[in-house]
Amino acid sequence: MRLDIDDVSVTLGGQDVVAEVSLTVSSGTFTALVGPNGSGKSTLLRTVYRALRPVSGTIRLDGRDLWSMPAAHAARGVGVLMQEQHAGFEFTVAETVALGRTAHLGFFDRLTTTDRAAIAEALDRTGLAPYAERRVGGLSGGERQRVLLARALAGRPRLLILDEPTNHLDVRHQLDILELVRDLDVTVVAALHSLDLAATYADTVAVLKEGRLVAHGPAADVLTPTTIGEVFQVEATVHGVGGRPGFVLKPRCLCPGRPCHWSCRTRPEALLSDAH
Numbered sequence: 001m002r003l004d005i006d007d008v009s010v011t012l013g014g015q016d017v018v019a020e021v022s023l024t025v026s027s028g029t030f031t032a033l034v035g036p037n038g039s040g041k042s043t044l045l046r047t048v049y050r051a052l053r054p055v056s057g058t059i060r061l062d063g064r065d066l067w068s069m070p071a072a073h074a075a076r077g078v079g080v081l082m083q084e085q086h087a088g089f090e091f092t093v094a095e096t097v098a099l100g101r102t103a104h105l106g107f108f109d110r111l112t113t114t115d116r117a118a119i120a121e122a123l124d125r126t127g128l129a130p131y132a133e134r135r136v137g138g139l140s141g142g143e144r145q146r147v148l149l150a151r152a153l154a155g156r157p158r159l160l161i162l163d164e165p166t167n168h169l170d171v172r173h174q175l176d177i178l179e180l181v182r183d184l185d186v187t188v189v190a191a192l193h194s195l196d197l198a199a200t201y202a203d204t205v206a207v208l209k210e211g212r213l214v215a216h217g218p219a220a221d222v223l224t225p226t227t228i229g230e231v232f233q234v235e236a237t238v239h240g241v242g243g244r245p246g247f248v249l250k251p252r253c254l255c256p257g258r259p260c261h262w263s264c265r266t267r268p269e270a271l272l273s274d275a276h
């Protein structure tokens with residue numbers, strides 16, 4: 001599924017949280033969304049799965065306007081793994097993953113053979129088949145994250161929206177989840193904090209700063225020391241890893257000659273005050 005975000009802006013609490021973002025994600029490709037805390041990544045993703053309506057701009061899925069199509073139709077095509085999403089602790093893993101079929105069912109419909117096959121496939125892909133009858137409440141944070149991914153996959157989406165999918169996961173499971181996602185035959189847009197993971201797994205990287213898209217393209221073109229430095233306020237050294245960039249980062253200190261202070265990085269204006 002091709003995703004076209006065209007000139008999208010979102011205002012929340014009187015602030016422009018996303019401003020005039022245009023981004024095209026080709027069918028079957030993986031785009032990583034990176035940017036500092038509060039740069040608008042989650043907000044932009046929320047507009048793509050119809051949790052938030054932009055104040056202006058359009059979002060199209062395979063050329064069709066997202067907000068003109070029936071909600072159920074949009075939900076069938078788009079799988080979502082949100083940040084800090086709650087999985088009902090009292091449900092079993094299989095029951096939770098089955099909820100991923102909701103958009104395909106009528107109100108009183110029972111699960112069909114197709115639904116059951118999709119659920120089994122999602123459990124299998126995420127390595128959760130042996131956990132199917134366990135209660136979600138008894139799982140670790142990382143295992144719960146995989147359950148939520150399985151739930152998203154059970155809907156057999158053509159576009160997968162992931163907001164920090166590697167949260168709570170150990171390094172091995174971070175790699176596993178991104179390998180899995182990359183190898184799916186779906187379009188993926190994932191907010192990631194790790195530049196290394198973004199560079200390793202994404203076909204393209206989109207960089208947000210203060211709600212604006214400042215760069216989009218292959219990681220090697222986009223994640224340069226200059227761009228990383230300007231966007232994240234860090235000193236970046238970029239080195240090649242198997243044709244993909246890898247990064248060594250250290251804080252950029254703006255208070256030369258004095259011991260560096262947290263506020264120099266978070267509030268440069270504090271440098272001017274006596275309090276610093």
Ligand SMILES: Nc1ncnc2c1ncn2[C@@H]1O[C@H](COP(=O)(O)OP(=O)(O)OP(=O)(O)O)[C@@H](O)[C@H]1O
Nearest residue numbers: 012013015017035036037038039040041042043044
């Ligand atoms: N309902 C709201 N009202 C006012 N401001 C909001 C609201 N929701 C989000 N914001 C603000 O919008 C900005 C962008 O938030 P968003 O969650 O999209 O950022 P993010 O890039 O995903 O951040 P993080 O990396 O910390 O998850 C933040 O400054 C946030 O405080």
